[in-house]
Amino acid sequence: MRPIFVTAIDTGIGKTVVSAILVERLKADYWKPIQSGDLDNSDTQTVKRLVTNPATVFHPEAYRLTQPFSPHKSAELDGISIDLNNIKVPETPNQLVIEGAGGLMVPLNDKHFIIDLIQKFEAEVVLVVRHYLGSINHTLLSLSILQQRGIPVSSIVILGENDLYSEKAIRNFAGDIKFETIPLTDHVDRAFILRHC
Structure with missing residues (x-):
C-alpha cells in the first residue's frame, strides 16, 4: 500500500480536517512528520480528538519545532537543520495517512521541499x-x-463552498482524478468527521 500524503494548495486550507476524515474512513494510521509550533495543540492531537475508531495508531513526529513558521525557518530558529535522512516512514501493516505542512513547495531546508518528502515516501497525494x-x-x-x-x-x-467555474477549470486540467467536496463548518467535531466518512 502506498502511503496517502495529504497536501494543499496553501496553508490553512484544511489538511488536518481532511486527514481526520481519511483516517476515520480507512481506519488508517496517522503521521505528521514535521510539526511547526503549537506543540501543546498539535495536528496529531487534533486528529486524535476527531477520530473514534480504535484501530488507528498515531505515530510521533520526526521533528517537533517550537516556532509557528515554515519548517525551514522554525528549524533554524530552534538551532537545528531538517535532514530528510532522519525522516523515515513508520513501519505499519495498516494504511498510513501522512499530513504535510503547508503546500508542495514549502521549504524544509536550503535544498528540499515538502514535495521531496512525498517523492521519498513514494506516496500518493490527496x-x-x-x-x-x-x-x-x-x-x-x-x-x-x-x-x-x-x-x-x-x-x-474541495473543502467549503463549491464554485462551478473554478471546478470546471480544474477538472479540465485534472483529467480522471477523483473529486470530492466537503462543506465547511465553524465547528468541526467527531460527528462532522463521521458524517463525511
Missing part, C-alpha cells in the same frame, strides 16, 4: 483545495509539478 481568488492558479500549479515529478494524485478534495 490535494486539498479551497476556492478563493487565485486558487485555480495555485491548484493547477500544484497539479503540474506533481505531474512533472510523476507523483500520483488519488483525489482532489
Whole structure:
C-alpha cells in the first residue's frame, strides 16, 4: 500500500480536517512528520480528538519545532537543520495517512521541499483545495509539478463552498482524478468527521 500524503494548495486550507476524515474512513494510521509550533495543540492531537475508531495508531513526529513558521525557518530558529535522512516512514501493516505542512513547495531546508518528502515516501497525494481568488492558479500549479515529478494524485478534495467555474477549470486540467467536496463548518467535531466518512 502506498502511503496517502495529504497536501494543499496553501496553508490553512484544511489538511488536518481532511486527514481526520481519511483516517476515520480507512481506519488508517496517522503521521505528521514535521510539526511547526503549537506543540501543546498539535495536528496529531487534533486528529486524535476527531477520530473514534480504535484501530488507528498515531505515530510521533520526526521533528517537533517550537516556532509557528515554515519548517525551514522554525528549524533554524530552534538551532537545528531538517535532514530528510532522519525522516523515515513508520513501519505499519495498516494504511498510513501522512499530513504535510503547508503546500508542495514549502521549504524544509536550503535544498528540499515538502514535495521531496512525498517523492521519498513514494506516496500518493490527496490535494486539498479551497476556492478563493487565485486558487485555480495555485491548484493547477500544484497539479503540474506533481505531474512533472510523476507523483500520483488519488483525489482532489474541495473543502467549503463549491464554485462551478473554478471546478470546471480544474477538472479540465485534472483529467480522471477523483473529486470530492466537503462543506465547511465553524465547528468541526467527531460527528462532522463521521458524517463525511
